[in-house]
Amino acid sequence: MVRPNPVFKVIIPRINTQGKIPAMEYLGCGYDILYGNPLADYGSLIDPGYRNPIISFKLIQHKGKSGRGLKSARISGAWVRPLVSCRRSSEKTIVTSMSEYQEALAVDSEVGAGSIDDSVKFSLSAGYAESAGFHLSTSRRLSIERNYCFLLESALPINGNIFKKSFKAAVSKLQPNFKAAAVECNTIRYAMNNDHEDCKRYIRPWMDLFELFGTHFSYNIKIGGRLTEITQEEVHNSEANSQGDVRAGIDGQVIKGAGQATAEVKNSNQSEHGNVTNVGFTYVNVLGGSPAGSADDEDEYLKWVQSIADNPMPIRSQFAPISKLFKSTALKDAYDDAMEFYMELKGVKGLNAQTKETHQKNQY
Numbered sequence: 335m336v337r338p339n340p341v342f343k344v345i346i347p348r349i350n351t352q353g354k355i356p357a358m359e360y361l362g363c364g365y366d367i368l369y370g371n372p373l374a375d376y377g378s379l380i381d382p383g384y385r386n387p388i389i390s391f392k393l394i395q396h397k398g399k400s401g402r403g404l405k406s407a408r409i410s411g412a413w414v415r416p417l418v419s420c421r422r423s424s425e426k427t428i429v430t431s432m433s434e435y436q437e438a439l440a441v442d443s444e445v446g447a448g449s450i451d452d453s454v455k456f457s458l459s460a461g462y463a464e465s466a467g468f469h470l471s472t473s474r475r476l477s478i479e480r481n482y483c484f485l486l487e488s489a490l491p492i493n494g495n496i497f498k499k500s501f502k503a504a505v506s507k508l509q510p511n512f513k514a515a516a517v518e519c520n521t522i523r524y525a526m527n528n529d530h531e532d533c534k535r536y537i538r539p540w541m542d543l544f545e546l547f548g549t550h551f552s553y554n555i556k557i558g559g560r561l562t563e564i565t566q567e568e569v570h571n572s573e574a575n576s577q578g579d580v581r582a583g584i585d586g587q588v589i590k591g592a593g594q595a596t597a598e599v600k601n602s603n604q605s606e607h608g609n610v611t612n613v614g615f616t617y618v619n620v621l622g623g624s625p626a627g628s629a630d631d632e633d634e635y636l637k638w639v640q641s642i643a644d645n646p647m648p649i650r651s652q653f654a655p656i657s658k659l660f661k662s663t664a665l666k667d668a669y670d671d672a673m674e675f676y677m678e679l680k681g682v683k684g685l686n687a688q689t690k691e692t693h694q695k696n697q698y
Contacts, residue, residue, distance in 0.1 A: 362389030364547030371459035411491035510664035559622030622647035
């Protein structure tokens with residue numbers, strides 16, 4: 335549900351007065367798609383997938399004929415624009431499997447096509463592990479409710495060529511014949527000694543690149559604030575208890591502070607279905623703005639909205655594989671092989687790798 339709020343009338347003038355555009359450091363930044371989590375891990379104030387900056391740019395404000403505005407500089411095709419919109423959620427996303435959890439994460443993190451398949455995205459984040467440990471099913475599920483306040487949107491051309499010196503130095507060490515080198519330096523040998531002669535020239539530069547800059551880079555970010563409530567629920571059939579409601583603890587409790595949680599129990603009987611919902615864990619994450627406990631508290635919600643201009647964060651992003659930045663076709667091809675190696679080194683197997691492994695076993 336969209337509710338325009340007059341507080342946003344002061345946001346753009348406030349940014350203009352400060353003389354800089356906040357949170358721009360996350361644009362053109364490296365991102366590890368395995369460790370990322372757009373909902374942010376528990377206790378984290380930013381998506382843990384962000385790595386070192388890759389693209390060098392400068393976005394400045396200028397005063398033209400139409401008055402003060404926002405303009406990109408140094409990179410042709412870069413832009414920034416106001417995106418003033420505040421939406422208070424009235425819907426919840428129900429997650430009953432890990433594939434649905436990944437789909438829920440993808441709402442705020444669009445990842446461009448590459449060698450990596452959907453089954454491994456975000457799979458090494460703490461939030462993913464916690465959700466997997468909950469053993470999601472139709473009776474054990476997550477409820478996700480998100481409230482957004484957008485401030486600005488900014489983007490860079492996906493084929494930019496003005497890079498940070500550190501990124502250029504890392505790319506200059508890459509060798510194209512990765513697949514052949516991986517025959518001599520497999521993941522076991524590399525894990526035991528990445529300084530081995532078979533590893534350090536062809537394999538290690540790629541792994542160093544991924545460690546420093548991630549596997550992807552951000553080329554479009556929306557800046558503002560997001561308040562997310564994540565609730566673990568257990569749903570049981572119970573015809574015997576369908577005549578009333580039993581509520582304990584959590585209803586009257588306001589969760590204070592970003593990244594805080596409560597572990598209470600709420601038995602909410604839905605008599606038409608004979609279901610009992612036990613709420614075992616509710617976690618509130620605030621990304622951008624000051625800490626807030628709940629979007630249901632009108633005063634806290636408005637206070638949070640008013641604070642976003644002082645401390646905005648990237649709340650929705652688009653990413654592309656780092657290989658899009660390579661000029662060499664050979665390096666672009668080697669990226670796919672290096673990604674497979676990196677995933678195996680981290681103990682991650684995508685559906686494509688599993689299918690290939692099963693096919694090889696069936697041949698014997």
